[in-house]
Amino acid sequence: MLLLGFASGLPLALSTGTLQAWLTVEGLDIKTIGFFALAGLPYTFKFVWAPLLDRFEPPRIARRKGWLLLTQAALAGLCFVMALLDPRQHTGWVGVCAVLIAFFSASQDIVFDAYRSDVLRPAERGAGAAVSVLGYRLAMLVSGALALVLAEKVLGWANTYRLMGLLFAGLMLVSWTAPALEQGRALLSDARAELRGFAAMLLAGALVYAALDQAGSALSIDGRFTRLAWQTLAMMAALAGAILAARRAGFPSFVGPWDAFFSRERALGLLALIVLYKLGDAFASALSTTFLIRGVGFSATEVGVVNKGVGLAATIIGALFGGAWLARRSLFRALLVFGLLQAVSNLCYWGLSVLPKSYELMAGAIMVENLCGGMGTSAFVAFLMALTDKRFSAAQFALLSALAAVGRVYVGPASGVMVEAFGWPVFFLWSVVAALPGLALLVLLRAPIDRLPGAQPAPPEDKG
DSSP states (O other): OHHHHHHHHTTGGGGTHHHHHHHHHTTOOHHHHHHGGGGGHHHHHGGGTHHHHHHOOOTTSOTTHHHHHHHHHHHHHHHHHHTTOOTTTOHHHHHHHHHHHHHHHHHHHHHHHHHHHHHSOGGGHHHHHHHHHHHHHHHHHIIIIIHHHIIIIISHHHHHHHHHHHHHHHHHHHHHHSOOOSOOOOOOSOHHHHHHHHHHHHHHHHHHHHHHHHHHHHTTOOSHHHHHHHHHHHHHHHHHHHHHHHHHHTOHHHHHHHHHHHTSTTHHHHHHHHHHTTHHHHHHHHTHHHIIIIIIOOOHHHHHHHIIIIIHHHHHHHHHHHHHHHHHSOHHHHHHHHHHHHHHHTHHHHHHHHSOOOHHHHHHHHHHHHHHHHHHHHHHHHHHHHHOOGGGHHHHHHHHHHHHHHHHHHHHHHHHHHHHHHOHHHHHHHHHHHHHHHHHHHHHTHHHHHTSTTOSOOOOOOOO
Protein backbone atom coordinates (compact mmCIF):
# COMPACT_ATOMS: atom_id res chain seq x y z
CA MET A 1 0.00 0.00 0.00
CA LEU A 2 2.83 2.42 0.81
CA LEU A 3 4.69 1.90 -2.48
CA LEU A 4 1.60 1.73 -4.68
CA GLY A 5 0.27 4.83 -2.92
CA PHE A 6 3.56 6.52 -3.78
CA ALA A 7 3.16 5.52 -7.43
CA SER A 8 -0.39 6.88 -7.42
CA GLY A 9 0.61 10.25 -5.95
CA LEU A 10 3.73 10.92 -8.01
CA PRO A 11 2.05 12.16 -11.26
CA LEU A 12 -0.38 14.65 -9.68
CA ALA A 13 2.06 17.51 -9.03
CA LEU A 14 3.61 17.08 -12.49
CA SER A 15 0.41 18.41 -14.10
CA THR A 16 -0.56 20.76 -11.24
CA GLY A 17 1.74 22.33 -8.63
CA THR A 18 5.15 21.65 -10.19
CA LEU A 19 3.90 22.58 -13.64
CA GLN A 20 2.28 25.67 -12.08
CA ALA A 21 5.66 26.69 -10.62
CA TRP A 22 7.38 26.13 -13.99
CA LEU A 23 4.81 28.28 -15.78
CA THR A 24 5.09 30.96 -13.08
CA VAL A 25 8.89 31.10 -13.30
CA GLU A 26 8.66 31.30 -17.10
CA GLY A 27 6.45 34.39 -16.77
CA LEU A 28 3.05 33.20 -18.05
CA ASP A 29 0.12 35.35 -16.89
CA ILE A 30 -1.98 34.21 -13.93
CA LYS A 31 -5.18 33.67 -15.97
CA THR A 32 -3.35 31.24 -18.26
CA ILE A 33 -1.86 29.47 -15.25
CA GLY A 34 -5.31 29.24 -13.66
CA PHE A 35 -6.82 27.66 -16.76
CA PHE A 36 -4.04 25.06 -16.80
CA ALA A 37 -5.93 23.52 -13.87
CA LEU A 38 -8.33 22.18 -16.54
CA ALA A 39 -5.58 19.71 -17.43
CA GLY A 40 -6.95 17.79 -14.44
CA LEU A 41 -10.28 17.10 -16.16
CA PRO A 42 -9.45 13.38 -16.59
CA TYR A 43 -9.57 13.04 -12.79
CA THR A 44 -13.18 14.27 -12.91
CA PHE A 45 -14.28 12.06 -15.81
CA LYS A 46 -12.28 8.90 -15.09
CA PHE A 47 -15.46 7.00 -14.24
CA VAL A 48 -16.25 7.11 -17.98
CA TRP A 49 -13.55 4.59 -18.93
CA ALA A 50 -13.18 2.89 -15.54
CA PRO A 51 -15.75 0.19 -16.47
CA LEU A 52 -13.53 -0.85 -19.37
CA LEU A 53 -10.67 -1.43 -16.92
CA ASP A 54 -13.03 -3.68 -14.95
CA ARG A 55 -14.18 -5.54 -18.06
CA PHE A 56 -10.89 -5.92 -19.97
CA GLU A 57 -7.45 -7.00 -18.74
CA PRO A 58 -4.06 -7.18 -20.49
CA PRO A 59 -3.36 -10.86 -21.27
CA ARG A 60 -1.08 -13.11 -19.23
CA ILE A 61 -0.79 -10.71 -16.27
CA ALA A 62 -2.62 -10.97 -12.94
CA ARG A 63 -5.82 -8.95 -12.50
CA ARG A 64 -5.23 -5.20 -12.01
CA LYS A 65 -1.44 -5.48 -12.34
CA GLY A 66 -1.37 -5.26 -16.16
CA TRP A 67 -3.09 -1.88 -16.22
CA LEU A 68 -0.76 -0.59 -13.49
CA LEU A 69 2.26 -1.50 -15.61
CA LEU A 70 0.86 0.08 -18.79
CA THR A 71 -0.14 3.37 -17.15
CA GLN A 72 3.23 3.72 -15.40
CA ALA A 73 5.08 3.09 -18.67
CA ALA A 74 3.00 5.81 -20.37
CA LEU A 75 3.70 8.27 -17.54
CA ALA A 76 7.42 7.63 -17.81
CA GLY A 77 7.33 8.35 -21.54
CA LEU A 78 5.29 11.55 -21.14
CA CYS A 79 7.75 12.93 -18.60
CA PHE A 80 10.54 12.53 -21.15
CA VAL A 81 8.42 14.27 -23.79
CA MET A 82 7.60 17.16 -21.40
CA ALA A 83 11.35 17.63 -20.85
CA LEU A 84 11.72 18.52 -24.55
CA LEU A 85 9.21 21.42 -24.43
CA ASP A 86 9.56 25.14 -23.62
CA PRO A 87 6.38 26.49 -21.92
CA ARG A 88 6.74 29.91 -23.58
CA GLN A 89 7.18 28.56 -27.11
CA HIS A 90 5.14 25.35 -26.83
CA THR A 91 2.36 26.36 -24.42
CA GLY A 92 -0.26 24.33 -26.28
CA TRP A 93 1.87 21.18 -26.40
CA VAL A 94 2.71 21.53 -22.72
CA GLY A 95 -1.04 21.63 -22.11
CA VAL A 96 -1.56 18.48 -24.20
CA CYS A 97 1.16 16.63 -22.27
CA ALA A 98 -0.32 17.81 -18.97
CA VAL A 99 -3.74 16.44 -19.98
CA LEU A 100 -2.20 13.11 -21.02
CA ILE A 101 -0.25 12.86 -17.76
CA ALA A 102 -3.51 13.49 -15.90
CA PHE A 103 -5.30 10.88 -18.04
CA PHE A 104 -2.80 8.09 -17.37
CA SER A 105 -2.47 9.18 -13.74
CA ALA A 106 -6.26 8.97 -13.35
CA SER A 107 -6.21 5.54 -15.03
CA GLN A 108 -3.51 4.36 -12.62
CA ASP A 109 -5.65 5.68 -9.74
CA ILE A 110 -8.64 3.69 -11.02
CA VAL A 111 -6.68 0.45 -10.93
CA PHE A 112 -4.88 1.11 -7.64
CA ASP A 113 -8.09 2.14 -5.87
CA ALA A 114 -9.80 -1.02 -7.11
CA TYR A 115 -6.84 -3.18 -6.08
CA ARG A 116 -6.82 -1.61 -2.61
CA SER A 117 -10.57 -2.08 -2.17
CA ASP A 118 -10.30 -5.72 -3.29
CA VAL A 119 -7.28 -6.72 -1.23
CA LEU A 120 -8.05 -5.02 2.12
CA ARG A 121 -10.48 -6.52 4.61
CA PRO A 122 -12.94 -4.12 6.35
CA ALA A 123 -10.90 -4.12 9.56
CA GLU A 124 -7.79 -3.12 7.57
CA ARG A 125 -9.31 -0.16 5.73
CA GLY A 126 -8.34 2.51 8.23
CA ALA A 127 -4.70 1.40 8.39
CA GLY A 128 -4.58 0.69 4.64
CA ALA A 129 -6.00 4.11 3.83
CA ALA A 130 -3.54 5.83 6.18
CA VAL A 131 -0.50 4.03 4.77
CA SER A 132 -1.51 4.55 1.13
CA VAL A 133 -2.28 8.23 1.82
CA LEU A 134 1.15 8.51 3.44
CA GLY A 135 2.76 7.08 0.31
CA TYR A 136 0.61 9.37 -1.86
CA ARG A 137 1.60 12.49 0.09
CA LEU A 138 5.27 11.52 0.15
CA ALA A 139 5.17 11.19 -3.63
CA MET A 140 3.51 14.58 -3.99
CA LEU A 141 6.35 16.09 -1.97
CA VAL A 142 8.91 14.35 -4.16
CA SER A 143 7.32 15.51 -7.43
CA GLY A 144 6.38 18.84 -5.85
CA ALA A 145 8.69 20.26 -3.18
CA LEU A 146 11.82 18.27 -4.06
CA ALA A 147 11.23 18.84 -7.77
CA LEU A 148 11.12 22.62 -7.20
CA VAL A 149 14.48 22.58 -5.44
CA LEU A 150 16.06 20.31 -8.05
CA ALA A 151 14.67 22.36 -10.93
CA GLU A 152 15.91 25.72 -9.62
CA LYS A 153 19.22 24.76 -8.02
CA VAL A 154 20.51 21.50 -9.51
CA LEU A 155 18.96 19.97 -12.61
CA GLY A 156 16.78 22.54 -14.33
CA TRP A 157 13.16 21.87 -15.29
CA ALA A 158 13.83 19.52 -18.22
CA ASN A 159 16.13 17.18 -16.29
CA THR A 160 13.78 17.23 -13.31
CA TYR A 161 10.99 15.85 -15.51
CA ARG A 162 13.42 13.26 -16.87
CA LEU A 163 14.18 12.19 -13.30
CA MET A 164 10.47 11.76 -12.64
CA GLY A 165 10.26 9.57 -15.74
CA LEU A 166 12.99 7.33 -14.35
CA LEU A 167 11.07 7.07 -11.06
CA PHE A 168 7.99 5.83 -12.92
CA ALA A 169 10.10 3.22 -14.67
CA GLY A 170 11.37 2.00 -11.31
CA LEU A 171 7.87 1.88 -9.86
CA MET A 172 6.89 -0.61 -12.55
CA LEU A 173 8.92 -3.16 -10.55
CA VAL A 174 6.65 -2.52 -7.55
CA SER A 175 3.56 -3.25 -9.63
CA TRP A 176 5.13 -6.36 -11.13
CA THR A 177 5.95 -7.83 -7.69
CA ALA A 178 2.74 -6.74 -5.89
CA PRO A 179 0.68 -9.65 -4.45
CA ALA A 180 -1.86 -11.05 -6.89
CA LEU A 181 -5.53 -10.89 -5.96
CA GLU A 182 -6.90 -14.18 -4.71
CA GLN A 183 -9.83 -14.26 -7.11
CA GLY A 184 -11.06 -11.87 -9.76
CA ARG A 185 -14.64 -11.25 -10.76
CA ALA A 186 -15.71 -13.14 -13.88
CA LEU A 187 -15.86 -10.87 -16.92
CA LEU A 188 -18.90 -12.18 -18.76
CA SER A 189 -20.46 -9.19 -20.52
CA ASP A 190 -20.35 -8.97 -24.32
CA ALA A 191 -17.24 -7.08 -25.43
CA ARG A 192 -18.97 -5.56 -28.46
CA ALA A 193 -21.80 -4.22 -26.30
CA GLU A 194 -19.26 -2.67 -23.94
CA LEU A 195 -17.37 -0.90 -26.74
CA ARG A 196 -20.58 0.16 -28.51
CA GLY A 197 -21.95 1.66 -25.29
CA PHE A 198 -18.66 3.41 -24.56
CA ALA A 199 -18.56 4.96 -28.05
CA ALA A 200 -22.21 6.11 -27.78
CA MET A 201 -21.50 7.71 -24.41
CA LEU A 202 -18.48 9.62 -25.71
CA LEU A 203 -20.29 10.78 -28.85
CA ALA A 204 -23.37 11.99 -26.97
CA GLY A 205 -21.29 13.88 -24.41
CA ALA A 206 -19.18 15.55 -27.10
CA LEU A 207 -22.23 16.60 -29.14
CA VAL A 208 -24.05 18.12 -26.16
CA TYR A 209 -20.96 20.02 -25.04
CA ALA A 210 -20.20 21.30 -28.56
CA ALA A 211 -23.81 22.47 -29.02
CA LEU A 212 -23.86 24.38 -25.74
CA ASP A 213 -20.40 25.84 -26.37
CA GLN A 214 -21.58 27.18 -29.73
CA ALA A 215 -24.73 28.51 -28.09
CA GLY A 216 -22.59 30.38 -25.56
CA SER A 217 -20.61 31.99 -28.37
CA ALA A 218 -23.82 32.94 -30.21
CA LEU A 219 -25.21 34.54 -27.05
CA SER A 220 -21.94 36.48 -26.57
CA ILE A 221 -21.33 35.08 -23.11
CA ASP A 222 -17.86 36.47 -22.47
CA GLY A 223 -17.77 37.86 -18.93
CA ARG A 224 -15.16 36.40 -16.60
CA PHE A 225 -17.61 34.67 -14.26
CA THR A 226 -20.50 34.15 -16.69
CA ARG A 227 -18.29 32.38 -19.24
CA LEU A 228 -16.90 30.10 -16.56
CA ALA A 229 -20.42 29.35 -15.27
CA TRP A 230 -21.63 28.58 -18.81
CA GLN A 231 -18.73 26.21 -19.45
CA THR A 232 -19.48 24.40 -16.18
CA LEU A 233 -23.15 24.10 -17.15
CA ALA A 234 -22.16 22.74 -20.58
CA MET A 235 -19.95 20.08 -18.98
CA MET A 236 -22.68 19.00 -16.56
CA ALA A 237 -25.22 18.79 -19.40
CA ALA A 238 -22.72 16.78 -21.47
CA LEU A 239 -22.29 14.40 -18.55
CA ALA A 240 -26.05 13.92 -18.25
CA GLY A 241 -26.34 13.29 -21.99
CA ALA A 242 -23.48 10.80 -21.92
CA ILE A 243 -25.04 8.83 -19.06
CA LEU A 244 -28.41 8.72 -20.82
CA ALA A 245 -26.77 7.54 -24.06
CA ALA A 246 -24.85 4.82 -22.19
CA ARG A 247 -28.09 3.53 -20.70
CA ARG A 248 -29.97 3.63 -24.00
CA ALA A 249 -27.16 2.01 -26.02
CA GLY A 250 -26.43 -0.64 -23.41
CA PHE A 251 -23.11 -0.26 -21.60
CA PRO A 252 -23.31 -3.12 -19.06
CA SER A 253 -20.20 -2.46 -16.98
CA PHE A 254 -21.11 1.25 -16.72
CA VAL A 255 -24.82 0.94 -15.96
CA GLY A 256 -24.42 -1.89 -13.41
CA PRO A 257 -22.22 0.04 -10.94
CA TRP A 258 -24.45 3.12 -11.19
CA ASP A 259 -27.60 1.11 -10.49
CA ALA A 260 -25.93 -0.69 -7.59
CA PHE A 261 -24.82 2.56 -5.98
CA PHE A 262 -28.15 4.38 -6.40
CA SER A 263 -29.96 1.49 -4.76
CA ARG A 264 -28.35 2.39 -1.42
CA GLU A 265 -29.83 4.70 1.21
CA ARG A 266 -29.47 8.49 0.60
CA ALA A 267 -27.33 7.90 -2.50
CA LEU A 268 -27.69 11.43 -3.91
CA GLY A 269 -26.82 12.98 -0.58
CA LEU A 270 -23.71 10.82 -0.30
CA LEU A 271 -22.61 11.84 -3.80
CA ALA A 272 -23.09 15.51 -2.92
CA LEU A 273 -21.03 15.02 0.24
CA ILE A 274 -18.17 13.55 -1.78
CA VAL A 275 -18.10 16.69 -3.98
CA LEU A 276 -18.41 19.17 -1.11
CA TYR A 277 -16.32 17.62 1.67
CA LYS A 278 -12.94 18.85 0.39
CA LEU A 279 -14.16 21.86 -1.60
CA GLY A 280 -12.68 24.42 0.80
CA ASP A 281 -9.37 22.55 0.81
CA ALA A 282 -9.41 22.55 -3.00
CA PHE A 283 -9.87 26.33 -3.12
CA ALA A 284 -7.00 26.94 -0.70
CA SER A 285 -4.55 24.69 -2.58
CA ALA A 286 -5.58 25.58 -6.17
CA LEU A 287 -3.03 28.40 -6.56
CA SER A 288 -1.00 27.91 -3.38
CA THR A 289 2.33 27.60 -5.21
CA THR A 290 1.72 30.75 -7.27
CA PHE A 291 0.57 32.55 -4.10
CA LEU A 292 3.75 31.71 -2.19
CA ILE A 293 6.03 32.62 -5.10
CA ARG A 294 4.26 35.61 -6.66
CA GLY A 295 1.80 36.71 -3.98
CA VAL A 296 4.18 36.66 -1.00
CA GLY A 297 7.56 36.75 -2.72
CA PHE A 298 9.30 33.50 -1.76
CA SER A 299 11.57 31.76 -4.25
CA ALA A 300 10.72 28.34 -5.68
CA THR A 301 13.61 26.86 -3.69
CA GLU A 302 12.39 28.40 -0.43
CA VAL A 303 8.91 27.02 -0.98
CA GLY A 304 10.34 23.62 -1.89
CA VAL A 305 12.69 23.39 1.12
CA VAL A 306 9.94 24.18 3.62
CA ASN A 307 7.57 21.73 1.96
CA LYS A 308 10.27 19.04 1.95
CA GLY A 309 11.10 19.47 5.64
CA VAL A 310 8.16 20.77 7.65
CA GLY A 311 5.55 19.56 5.16
CA LEU A 312 6.96 16.03 5.04
CA ALA A 313 6.97 15.67 8.83
CA ALA A 314 3.45 17.06 9.12
CA THR A 315 2.19 14.74 6.38
CA ILE A 316 3.59 11.65 8.08
CA ILE A 317 2.13 12.64 11.45
CA GLY A 318 -1.24 13.55 9.94
CA ALA A 319 -1.65 10.36 7.93
CA LEU A 320 -0.59 8.04 10.75
CA PHE A 321 -2.66 9.90 13.33
CA GLY A 322 -5.67 9.75 11.01
CA GLY A 323 -5.32 5.98 10.64
CA ALA A 324 -4.90 5.50 14.41
CA TRP A 325 -7.97 7.65 15.09
CA LEU A 326 -10.07 5.62 12.65
CA ALA A 327 -9.09 2.38 14.39
CA ARG A 328 -10.63 3.58 17.66
CA ARG A 329 -13.48 5.88 16.63
CA SER A 330 -16.36 6.00 14.17
CA LEU A 331 -15.92 7.04 10.55
CA PHE A 332 -18.44 9.86 10.99
CA ARG A 333 -16.57 11.37 13.91
CA ALA A 334 -13.27 11.25 12.03
CA LEU A 335 -14.81 12.92 8.98
CA LEU A 336 -16.33 15.68 11.12
CA VAL A 337 -13.28 16.46 13.23
CA PHE A 338 -10.83 16.35 10.32
CA GLY A 339 -13.21 18.32 8.08
CA LEU A 340 -13.36 21.12 10.66
CA LEU A 341 -9.58 21.14 10.93
CA GLN A 342 -9.23 21.34 7.13
CA ALA A 343 -11.51 24.37 7.02
CA VAL A 344 -9.72 26.21 9.83
CA SER A 345 -6.30 25.47 8.34
CA ASN A 346 -7.14 27.69 5.34
CA LEU A 347 -6.92 30.72 7.61
CA CYS A 348 -3.16 30.16 7.75
CA TYR A 349 -2.86 31.21 4.11
CA TRP A 350 -5.12 34.18 4.77
CA GLY A 351 -2.69 35.23 7.50
CA LEU A 352 0.19 34.97 5.06
CA SER A 353 -1.67 37.22 2.63
CA VAL A 354 -2.25 40.08 5.11
CA LEU A 355 0.86 39.91 7.32
CA PRO A 356 4.44 40.88 6.41
CA LYS A 357 6.55 38.27 4.65
CA SER A 358 7.81 35.70 7.16
CA TYR A 359 9.53 32.35 6.74
CA GLU A 360 8.13 31.24 10.10
CA LEU A 361 4.57 32.01 8.99
CA MET A 362 5.09 30.15 5.72
CA ALA A 363 6.49 27.13 7.59
CA GLY A 364 3.54 27.19 10.01
CA ALA A 365 0.97 27.46 7.20
CA ILE A 366 2.51 24.57 5.25
CA MET A 367 2.78 22.46 8.41
CA VAL A 368 -0.86 22.97 9.39
CA GLU A 369 -2.11 22.39 5.82
CA ASN A 370 -0.18 19.12 5.46
CA LEU A 371 -1.14 17.90 8.94
CA CYS A 372 -4.86 18.54 8.47
CA GLY A 373 -4.77 17.37 4.86
CA GLY A 374 -3.16 14.06 5.82
CA MET A 375 -5.76 13.39 8.53
CA GLY A 376 -8.70 14.44 6.38
CA THR A 377 -7.64 12.41 3.38
CA SER A 378 -7.16 9.25 5.48
CA ALA A 379 -10.76 9.48 6.72
CA PHE A 380 -12.07 10.42 3.26
CA VAL A 381 -10.39 7.46 1.51
CA ALA A 382 -11.76 5.08 4.16
CA PHE A 383 -15.21 6.62 3.52
CA LEU A 384 -14.93 5.98 -0.24
CA MET A 385 -13.80 2.38 0.34
CA ALA A 386 -16.78 1.81 2.64
CA LEU A 387 -19.11 3.01 -0.14
CA THR A 388 -17.59 0.72 -2.80
CA ASP A 389 -19.24 -2.52 -3.90
CA LYS A 390 -16.52 -5.11 -4.56
CA ARG A 391 -18.42 -6.41 -7.58
CA PHE A 392 -17.63 -3.12 -9.34
CA SER A 393 -14.64 -1.87 -7.38
CA ALA A 394 -12.84 -0.11 -10.27
CA ALA A 395 -15.92 1.53 -11.77
CA GLN A 396 -17.53 2.60 -8.48
CA PHE A 397 -14.39 3.87 -6.79
CA ALA A 398 -13.53 5.77 -9.98
CA LEU A 399 -16.99 7.38 -9.96
CA LEU A 400 -16.68 8.37 -6.31
CA SER A 401 -13.10 9.64 -6.51
CA ALA A 402 -13.89 11.49 -9.76
CA LEU A 403 -16.62 13.36 -7.93
CA ALA A 404 -14.11 14.13 -5.19
CA ALA A 405 -11.83 15.66 -7.87
CA VAL A 406 -14.56 18.00 -9.16
CA GLY A 407 -13.61 20.69 -6.66
CA ARG A 408 -9.87 20.41 -7.28
CA VAL A 409 -10.29 20.71 -11.05
CA TYR A 410 -13.03 23.31 -11.42
CA VAL A 411 -11.87 25.72 -8.73
CA GLY A 412 -8.64 26.30 -10.68
CA PRO A 413 -10.11 28.62 -13.33
CA ALA A 414 -12.45 30.16 -10.75
CA SER A 415 -9.53 30.74 -8.39
CA GLY A 416 -7.51 32.62 -11.00
CA VAL A 417 -10.48 34.85 -11.81
CA MET A 418 -11.29 35.47 -8.13
CA VAL A 419 -7.72 36.38 -7.20
CA GLU A 420 -7.52 38.78 -10.12
CA ALA A 421 -10.84 40.38 -9.17
CA PHE A 422 -10.70 40.45 -5.34
CA GLY A 423 -7.13 39.74 -4.25
CA TRP A 424 -5.56 37.00 -2.14
CA PRO A 425 -7.04 37.84 1.32
CA VAL A 426 -10.68 37.70 0.16
CA PHE A 427 -9.96 34.55 -1.83
CA PHE A 428 -8.62 32.65 1.20
CA LEU A 429 -11.50 33.80 3.41
CA TRP A 430 -13.86 32.47 0.75
CA SER A 431 -12.07 29.12 0.86
CA VAL A 432 -13.11 28.77 4.52
CA VAL A 433 -16.74 29.56 3.67
CA ALA A 434 -16.66 27.01 0.83
CA ALA A 435 -15.92 24.24 3.36
CA LEU A 436 -19.08 24.83 5.43
CA PRO A 437 -21.77 23.26 3.13
CA GLY A 438 -19.91 19.93 3.12
CA LEU A 439 -19.70 19.86 6.91
CA ALA A 440 -23.41 20.68 7.23
CA LEU A 441 -24.33 17.89 4.81
CA LEU A 442 -22.06 15.47 6.70
CA VAL A 443 -24.06 16.08 9.89
CA LEU A 444 -27.34 15.49 8.03
CA LEU A 445 -26.06 12.17 6.65
CA ARG A 446 -24.76 10.77 9.92
CA ALA A 447 -27.25 7.86 10.08
CA PRO A 448 -26.46 6.29 6.67
CA ILE A 449 -22.73 6.85 7.21
CA ASP A 450 -22.87 5.07 10.57
CA ARG A 451 -24.47 2.06 8.85
CA LEU A 452 -21.72 1.64 6.24
CA PRO A 453 -19.52 -1.51 6.52
CA GLY A 454 -16.58 -0.84 8.82
CA ALA A 455 -17.88 2.62 9.83
CA GLN A 456 -17.85 1.73 13.54
CA PRO A 457 -14.70 0.88 15.50
CA ALA A 458 -14.06 -2.78 16.18
CA PRO A 459 -15.19 -3.78 19.69
CA PRO A 460 -12.37 -4.37 22.19
CA GLU A 461 -11.33 -7.98 22.68
CA ASP A 462 -12.72 -9.75 25.72
CA LYS A 463 -9.67 -10.59 27.83
CA GLY A 464 -11.69 -12.21 30.59
